[in-house]
Amino acid sequence: MGVTASSLQAEGTAPAADWSAWERAGRAPASDVGSGFGIDFPSDLQLFAELGLTHVRITVEWARIEPEPGRLDGDAVDHYVDMLRSARHAGLAPVVTLHHGTLPGWFAEDEGGYRDERAREYLWLRHVDRCAETLDGLAAGWVPIDDPVGWAVRGFLLGTRPPGRRDPEAAAEAVEAAIEATHLAGAHLRSGAAPVIGVFGAPTLFAVGSDSRHQVDAWDELLWQSWARTVSNGELGVPGRPARERPELMDSFDMIGIVHDHPVGVDRSGALVAYPADGVQDDTGFCPVAEELAAAVRRCADTITLPLLVAGHGVATSDDDWRDQILADTRRHLADIVAEGIDLRGYFHDNGIDGYEGALGFAAPRGLVGRDRNAKPSAARLRP
Numbered sequence: 001m002g003v004t005a006s007s008l009q010a011e012g013t014a015p016a017a018d019w020s021a022w023e024r025a026g027r028a029p030a031s032d033v034g035s036g037f038g039i040d041f042p043s044d045l046q047l048f049a050e051l052g053l054t055h056v057r058i059t060v061e062w063a064r065i066e067p068e069p070g071r072l073d074g075d076a077v078d079h080y081v082d083m084l085r086s087a088r089h090a091g092l093a094p095v096v097t098l099h100h101g102t103l104p105g106w107f108a109e110d111e112g113g114y115r116d117e118r119a120r121e122y123l124w125l126r127h128v129d130r131c132a133e134t135l136d137g138l139a140a141g142w143v144p145i146d147d148p149v150g151w152a153v154r155g156f157l158l159g160t161r162p163p164g165r166r167d168p169e170a171a172a173e174a175v176e177a178a179i180e181a182t183h184l185a186g187a188h189l190r191s192g193a194a195p196v197i198g199v200f201g202a203p204t205l206f207a208v209g210s211d212s213r214h215q216v217d218a219w220d221e222l223l224w225q226s227w228a229r230t231v232s233n234g235e236l237g238v239p240g241r242p243a244r245e246r247p248e249l250m251d252s253f254d255m256i257g258i259v260h261d262h263p264v265g266v267d268r269s270g271a272l273v274a275y276p277a278d279g280v281q282d283d284t285g286f287c288p289v290a291e292e293l294a295a296a297v298r299r300c301a302d303t304i305t306l307p308l309l310v311a312g313h314g315v316a317t318s319d320d321d322w323r324d325q326i327l328a329d330t331r332r333h334l335a336d337i338v339a340e341g342i343d344l345r346g347y348f349h350d351n352g353i354d355g356y357e358g359a360l361g362f363a364a365p366r367g368l369v370g371r372d373r374n375a376k377p378s379a380a381r382l383r384p
Contacts, residue, residue, distance in 0.1 A: 001052070001053050001054055001055070001346065001347055001348075001349075001382045001383075001384060002053055002054060002055030002056055002057060002092075002093075002095070002346065002347070002348045002349070003048060003053060003055075003056055003057070003348060003349050003350070003351055003352030003368065004056070004057035004097075004311065004312050004348045004349070004350050004351055004352070005035065005037065005057070005059070005350070005351035005352055005353070005355060006059050006097075006100035006101045006102070006146070007034075007038075007059040007060075007061035007064070007100065007101075007102065008031060008034065008100075008101055008102050008356060008358070009034055009035060009351055009355035009356050009357065010034045010035050010037035010038060010059070010351075010353070010355055011033060011034045011035075011037060011038035011061065012031040012032050012033045012034040012038075012356060013031045013102065014061050014063035014064045014067070014102070014104075015063075015067070016063040016064070016067035016068070016104050016105055016106070017061070017063035017102040017103065017104060017105060018063075018102060018103050018104070018105045018108045018109065018162040018163070019031070019101070019102045019161075019162060020063075020105070021105060021162070022161070022162045022164070027164065027359075028358055028359045028361070029356075029359075029361035029362075030361075031356040031361075032356070034355045034356045035351075035352075035353040035354060035355030035356070035367070035371060036353075036371065037352075037353060037355070038079070038083075041082075041083050041086055042086040042089075042090075043373075044352070044353060044369075044373070045083075045086050045087050045089075045090040045092055046090045047369065047373065047375070048090070048092060048352055049090040049091045049092055051368065051369075051375060051379050051380075051382065051383070052382065052383035052384055053092065053352075053382060054091075054092065054093060054384070055092060055093045055094075055095060055140070055346065055348065056087055056092045056093075056094055056095070056352070057094075057095045057096075057097055057143065057311070057312075057348055058080070058083055058084065058087065058094050058095070058096055058097065059096075059097040059098075059099075059100040059146075060080045060096055060097070060098060060131055060135070061076075061102065062098065062099065062103060062104050062107070062127055063102060063103065063104040063105070064076040064079075064080075065077050065080065065130075066104060066127065067104065068106060069106050069107075069110075069111070069123070072130075077134060080135070081134065081135065081138065084096070084135060084138040084139065085138060088138065093140035093141070094138065094139060094140055095139070095140055095141035095142070095143060095197070096131065096135060096139040096141070096142055096143070097142075097143040097146050097199075098127065098128060098131055098142070098143070098144050098145065098185065099144065099145045099146065099151075100143075100145075100146040101146070101151065101161070102162075103162075107119060107123060107124070108162065108163070109163070111123060113174075113177075114152075114174065114177040114178050114180075114181045115170075115173050115174055115177045120177060120180065120181050120184070121184065124181055124184075124185065125184060125185065125188060128144065128185045128188050128189065129188060132188065132189055132191075132192055136192060139194050140194055141194050141195045141196070141197055142186075142189045142192075142194055142195070142196045142197065143196075143197050143198075143199045143257065143311070144181070144182040144185035144186050144189065144196070144198070145178060145181060145182040145185070145199070146199050146259070146311075146312070147199060147200060147201040147259050147312075148175075148178035148179055148181065148182045148200070148227070149175050149178065149179065149200060149201055149222070149223055149226055149227055150201040150223070150259075151178060152171060152174035152175040152177075152178045153171060153175065153222065153223065155174065156170045156171035156173075156174040156175075157171035160358075160359065161358070168240065169240065172222075172238050172239060172240035172241050173241065175222065175226055175238045176226075176236060176238040176241050179226060179227055179230055179236065179238070180236060180246075180249070182198060182252075183198070183230065183246075183249040183252040183253075184252075186198055186252030186253045187248075187249075187251065187252045190251075190252070190253075190254065195254040195255060196252070196253050196254050196255075197253060197254065197255050197256070197257045197309060197311065198231065198252060198253035198255075198256050198257065199256075199257040199258070199259060199311040199312070200227045200228075200231075200256065200257070200258060200259070201223060201224075201258070201259050201260070202224065202258035202259065202260050202296040202297075202299070202300060203219075203223055203224065203260065203263070203264050203296070204260070204263045204264070204292045204295050204296055204299075205219055205220055205223075205263070205264050205265075205266055206263055206264070206265050206266070206275045206276075207265075207266060208265040208266060208267045208268075208273055208275060208277070209267050209268050210268065211268045212266055212267055212268040215266045215267070215268065215269070215270040216266045218239065218270065219264075219266055219270070219272070221239045222238070222239050225237075226238045226239070228300075228303055228304065230246065230249050230250075231249075231250065231252075231253070231256060231304055231306070232250075232303050232304050232305075233250070234246050234247035234248070234249055234250040236249065253306060254306070254307070255306050255307040255308065255309055255345060256300060256304055256306050256307075256308055256309070257308070257309040257310070257311025257312075257348075258296055258297065258300060258308065258309070258310060258311060258312075259311055259312035259313065259350070260292070260293045260296045260310070260312075260313055261284075261286070261288060261312075261313060261314060261315065261350075262275075262282070262284075262286040262287055262288045262289065262292065262315075263275045263276075263286075263287065263289055263292040264286065265277070274286050274287050275287060276289075280322070282315050282316045282317045282364075283316040283317055283318075283360060283363065283364035283365075284316050284360070284364060288315045288326055290326055290329035290330040290332075290333050291329070291333060293310065293313055293330060293333065293334075294333035294334065294336070294337060297310065297334070297337055297342065297344060298337065298342070301337075301342045301343075307343040307344075307345050308342065308343060308344050308345065309344070309345045309346050309347075309348075310334070310344070310346070310347040310348060311348050312348055312350040313330065313347070313348070313349065313350060314349055314350040314351065314366045315366065316357065316360070316364035316365065316366045317364075317365065318365055320376045320377055320378050321377075323376070323378040324377060324378035324381060327349075327378055327381035327382070328381055330347075331381065334347060347382075349368060349382060350366060351366050351367055351368075352367055352368060352369060353367040353368075353369045353370075353371065353373075354366065354367035354369070354370050354371045355367065355371075368382065
């Protein structure tokens with residue numbers, strides 16, 4: 001059992017990150033220091049261990065350690081080394097994530113980001129190799145990119161994250177490039193001893209109203225099939241882009257992690273809406289259902305032969321009794337999955353401490369621990 005958080009959630013935005021410009025433009029509330037994890041992480045990590053957790057996902061924020069191309073911030077590097085050492089000291093196994101939502105502005109904007117071949121295959125992999133060398137022996141596992149498809153869709157199709165575009169052609173290109181980038185990084189990282197986890201969004205989608213089935217199929221092709229085909233049979237194919245056979249990409253990961261918070265409805269216009277319509281909505285406006293996480297795991301197990309992991313799952317709410325019930329249901333469903341013989345290796349709750357949640361600011365608490373560092377009763381659900 002473990003917890004996860006992006007650097008943005010836990011530490012606030014880095015000055016050189018693309019999200020920093022997003023905040024300055026008034027597109028989101030100020031993130032300040034996030035949950036404050038970056039300030040007193042030794043105490044927070046010890047608290048996680050006392051709650052009975054065994055693992056923690058820690059994001060090494062690229063924009064902090066390389067704020068300008070080719071210029072490393074030694075203090076920032078030392079900060080993350082200390083963070084991983086503190087996790088080890090607390091008895092936690094730290095799984096390192098290299099990209100979770102935010103990127104250096106110079107990479108994403110000036111260099112073209114993952115969509116640019118040189119930026120993807122040289123600048124990104126340079127960062128990957130540097131982290132692998134610096135953190136060798138400290139990382140208990142690696143996640144190259146957290147939900148690369150979701151990152152691309154939010155930034156280039158929905159316009160809810162930097163760069164804030166709504167361009168289907170650019171979105172298809174970004175999805176394909178992000179999938180390739182996470183596979184390339186995974187192949188590099190597999191030369192080390194720690195396992196490499198490919199983490200992808202695994203939404204369960206439902207038609208809402210009449211004439212929306214084709215819209216569900218289109219979203220499923222983009223959000224699920226685009227990455228699952230690459231993992232399972234080496235076909236890099238995104239709707240709107242020609243499919244390419246890339247069998248070498250099948251050897252990028254040791255296991256697959258999925259992130260899933262709730263089912264998603266799709267109406268006849270293709271808009272993503274709450275499902276079920278009469279469900280209880282969390283602070284994001286969607287309806288968490290533990291059974292749907294189990295359905296996503298089973299779907300992965302049907303097509304992917306690698307071991308599986310729930311890499312991120314939670315609910316944004318101040319109603320901790322509801323969170324406790326969702327976690328109780330989740331544990332029951334996941335126990336059933338293991339009993340069926342599915343190779344499910346673990347579960348990460350998103351997240352550990354109430355932090356910053358993008359456009360929702362601090363108004364959507366997701367943690368097992370409040371910002372006051374008092375553990376919520378629901379935290380007991382994750383004890384072994």
